[in-house]
Amino acid sequence: MEESHAHTRPSRPPIVELNDVTVVYPGGHVGLERVSMKIDRGEFIFLVGPTGCGKSTFIKLLLRDLEPASGSVMVAGKDINEMERSKVPMLRRRIGTVFQDFKLLPNRTVYDNVAYALQVTGTPRAEIKRQVPEILRMVGLGAKIHNYPDELSGGEQQRVSVARAFVSHPPLLLADEPTGNLDPETSIGIMQLLYRINRTGTTVVVVTHDREMVDKMRRRVVQLYDGRVIRDQSAGLYTTDESTEEFGVRVSNELGVDFGDHDGDDIGAAL
Amino acid sequence: MEESHAHTRPSRPPIVELNDVTVVYPGGHVGLERVSMKIDRGEFIFLVGPTGCGKSTFIKLLLRDLEPASGSVMVAGKDINEMERSKVPMLRRRIGTVFQDFKLLPNRTVYDNVAYALQVTGTPRAEIKRQVPEILRMVGLGAKIHNYPDELSGGEQQRVSVARAFVSHPPLLLADEPTGNLDPETSIGIMQLLYRINRTGTTVVVVTHDREMVDKMRRRVVQLYDGRVIRDQSAGLYTTDESTEEFGVRVSNELGVDFGDHDGDDIGAAL
């Protein structure tokens, strides 16, 4: 799982590959149902869908915070559920995650929260001291460096979570509604940041409800509904209105994928 | 603080009145700075502004979760900071609040979380049994009634918070980004719900970053920036572009309020 560039080398396995994955929660609720999907290195993907459709479940799956009832989850060509327990921290270090509920450490300052992601990897102190303030300035929190999470506004907490997710320059970045608590201007700033990070070769998966943003960026859109992938469209819109549906058909035809194909093992569209 | 109707009777005091309120957080950060504002019974207000501008601080203030460094906060004509501590629960029962971080009780099911808001007021069991499932169906959680919060998606948790906020039909409803974790369709549903509630006479204050929603609804907009009120405009837009600014001027002129008036004791506009 070395850093790769936006230009995908076909010889290497996709960074994420789900094969017929079903997730069943303890109560019996089906979180994801027979989901198959590939994400290539360097891609930028929007994951959209109504509330409760399984987007966060997808993120938890990649972090092995959940295990699938069936199917396999491959990250960088390795089945992460076959992995030994002791290797899981290594997996998680290589995936930067913005959690929907931020998951900040309440007894650490903003600085220490972000630094923690570097400390786990054994980064030298000097390096941490250099990088953390820089990344915090990038997300607009330069002035809040020594505050504790409960002294921050919702949007500020969210940006700490964003900063922590990419301070270690992970090859894969999962952002679960990274702008849900942010005003439009700050949201755009964060999205631009994600975009820039993607340009350096990082694969980025963004869960969002921000229709405007998705429509503007025109990147690959995977749409979930009730645990199933109902659309996987490159350069898609947040929702498929008449015209975008046509667009989707065109794209998927261009890629030579059958319109009704739900197991699409390419990034093609499947409605 | 009895229920009032959309038609405001001028003889009664405004439901919320802030006089020159300044909030200073323990670290010295100024959360709100000399804010004066009136909210009449039956109004529907959007509170907007960039992240960290003091919107949640405003909400905490009305719940007496924070005390101002100076100025007075009047709810239904009474200064809530002069109130005895033992009266605070009564105040909070009459204000329904959707918290930005939901603040659900982790050891209660969805049903019990919502029911708690009725139980504190001593509502009879039979009444609770009737109302709670109904309100949960209204926010689209009919199927999740017996789940615990940690078994819900972010958006589902948010809707539990919404349901709890108005199950007791409070005369004042404060919603701190009630749709931040919801997809556009569900957001519209929640907003329509808030609108309907407002139509029954409840005063509604909505904090939001949803530009589209604010622009569509054209209700009073109060904009904060860095702890100060920089705009208070009836039927406003999320942001003032050239045209809306003109619109604001027109409206404020119509209402006969001076354009530069920051202490506006009417709902007039103040940029």
Add this chain to the structure above:
Amino acid sequence: MSRFAFFLGEAYRALRRNAAPSIAAVVTIAVTVLLVGVLVPVLDASGSKTNDVRNQLELKVFLFNDASKGEINSLQNRIEGIQHVESVEYVSPAQALKILEQRLEDKSLLNELNSNPLPPAFNVKLDDPDNLESVQAALSPPDSTGKPQPISSAIDDIVTGEQTQAIRSVTGAVKIMLLAIAVLLGIASLFLIGNTIRLSIYARRREVEVMQLVGATNWFIRWPFVIEGIVVGMLGAGIAVGIMVVAKAIIVDPLSDDLTLIDNFNTIAFGPLIASLVIGAMALSALGSGVTLRRFLRI
């Protein structure tokens, strides 16, 4: 009434959903009650044993062999009148010889005696050994020159047991120590149970904050915690009492037939001990819950 049912339900929910801290609290209370329940009878038995020893301390007043019956009777009355004297027992030379006989291993010794060499005497028991000096002074007050003179010419000698002083101070120290241990144990129980309750509530302080924000009054929040405290205290004490009852039946009772020390256990009634332990644990735990909450309620 329905409110009480609600609070009961809340307490039950808390116990079920917060099993880990509740179990920890139950275990701590059980362990503490067990410690107290075992040590209190032991301390009590040791204490009464010590008192037995102390009560055996007595003063011996030896009389001249020629003391007349009248003299003896009037002297006995006078001694009985002295403050702090509990009882006075007359021991005739014949009785004294019998006692001596019992104490000697070789009885033949006494057969060799031509006459009874023992004098008549009074055994004077005191209400408390600490009053030895005052009684001694009353029996032979100092005369004008300051030298003590017996109150009656029939008195030959007044003798205290050789080790009276030592026994007195040892038993005194033992009693102080026992008391100190009992007090320490009591304080320790307070701290241990209080602390555990505090910690288990601390884990739920966020919940309490939310309840407040939703408009719950302080007592509305507090009652379920208090009830939970009572239940936890009852469970913990119940477990401890169960262990104690079994231990008593298996270990202590079979031994107590032939053992005087263990017999002393029955000086403390098992029933009241258990009752007070259970009630104490419940009260402490309920109080601990209520008081701890106070801090999180910011009243």
Add this chain to the structure above:
Amino acid sequence: MSRFAFFLGEAYRALRRNAAPSIAAVVTIAVTVLLVGVLVPVLDASGSKTNDVRNQLELKVFLFNDASKGEINSLQNRIEGIQHVESVEYVSPAQALKILEQRLEDKSLLNELNSNPLPPAFNVKLDDPDNLESVQAALSPPDSTGKPQPISSAIDDIVTGEQTQAIRSVTGAVKIMLLAIAVLLGIASLFLIGNTIRLSIYARRREVEVMQLVGATNWFIRWPFVIEGIVVGMLGAGIAVGIMVVAKAIIVDPLSDDLTLIDNFNTIAFGPLIASLVIGAMALSALGSGVTLRRFLRI
């Protein structure tokens, strides 16, 4: 090295930011260590007192007055050869009379004797009073008819103290009870300290989950907790030891001059006791932290 500094820093942060549970843990440990620290010397002193009593139990072998020196010497050798006999002391009639004289209050009694009525005897000390029967059997094994016959014709009678049986069983029971209390105390400490540590970590389980999600290895999470446990254990034990040292200086030492029981306290060395308490508390607390965490780490 820098990693160790990091873990230390983390532990310090946890102690500072989670003051409430940390203080609770320190208090619980202090109270428990204090209990153990006070009760262990008391139990130990009681135990050695009991042993003193047990060791005074002896067997008396009375000889005929006409036993010759040779007979006496050879018999002494034979008795010393018996298993479980620790020492054999010869008591001549003259010595016996002196001892008797000391035990009697009225010395005049003995002046009345025309001759010494006491026989020569051996005081036989045993290694353990429980072996009384076996030694007795060796001194007078049963003959063909099953009736015990003394091993030497010089032996007149073999006598055990009247209360030997009673004392033996009482002291035995006391020793069992002391042991039981000590064991109970040990187990109680384990539970009490373990429970408190568990609770204080329980309050932070969410934090542990987040650390895991961010890629921290189990040991990376665990070390600060273990160090924190060590510090908490050290503080708690330190407070307890401080109280004990002060209490010893103020209460125990002034008394110990004239009190034999308290003198026994010095049979247990104060230094090693304190050292083992402190080390025990630290180890237990650190172990408790490490083990508890295991559950939240879902390993």
